[in-house]
Amino acid sequence: MEKERYIASESEEKQEPSKEEQVTTMIQQLGQTNIPQLTQDTNIHCLTIVGQIEGHIQLPPQNKATKYEHVIPQIVAIEQNPNIEGLLVILNTVGGDVEAGLAIAEMLASLSKPTVSIVLGGGHSIGVPIAVSCDYSFITETATMTIHPIRLTGLVIGVPQTFEYLDKMQERVVRFVTKHSKITEEKFKELMFSKGNLTRDIGTNVVGPDAVQYGLIDEVGGVAQAMQKLRELIDLNETKGEKIVQ
């Protein structure tokens, strides 16, 4: 008898939580009660590069990280999906692994669909090549980008080899940035090696309008400008496509 009752109460528990309960959990977990319900399909997808860019070493789960094994398949899927016409890349990153960052940047640069990037809080270090890899780049007024030489984290051993290896790695970053943006190699290297801007460190912290002035980023703007530019590029891409068909 008691067992029966136990089973009965258990099955009761399995019932869907009431609407009121759902609302309470929503408030507890999200601090809000309702999010508009939309299931539309969209022709513009958005890729967010946040936190650290994770490389070959997995960062502990408490770190906010962008993993290239997540991002690269997403870029492949975007390239393949015919319903997706454009990609908006949102950056707020402190940088991270050089190889992983360059891999993401190269993937974005070789995407056949129009891409627009927008640097929000920060696009530091290896975030710079990712920002410039898109067809058009935006930076918000208050956002900053730190340009600095490649740093050693103690994973590469052997003094002369390490120096050469790092130098080559840096050369790849410089070449990528100068190829995909309007900044000259001289200016980029000047910013990279300048002293006195970052306390006791080499490099420069470039704020929004300065990044545009140096030619690193195309324009200062927010999400509205970025979306407008992306739609423009999509229209341009479509008319080009039609011409080829005819």
Added chain:
Amino acid sequence: MILYTIMPEHLIFQTDMDEYTKQKIVYYDGIPFIVQETETKEYEIVRNLSTNPFHFLEQKYAPGVRFPLSVVTS
């Protein structure tokens, strides 16, 4: 103790392996999510990895929402 070093923190203070297995990537309704298993044998969404911005407007894909282990597809 104060430790001055240029080494990243995670190289010096290695995280316990259990920490890594807590979170994993699963597909739910065809959308990739980073999830964490709860004591109630459910998955709790930690992060939505979708690139479709409309997936972020759906209440059931928001961080903190739980779904049963059985609905996961690989």
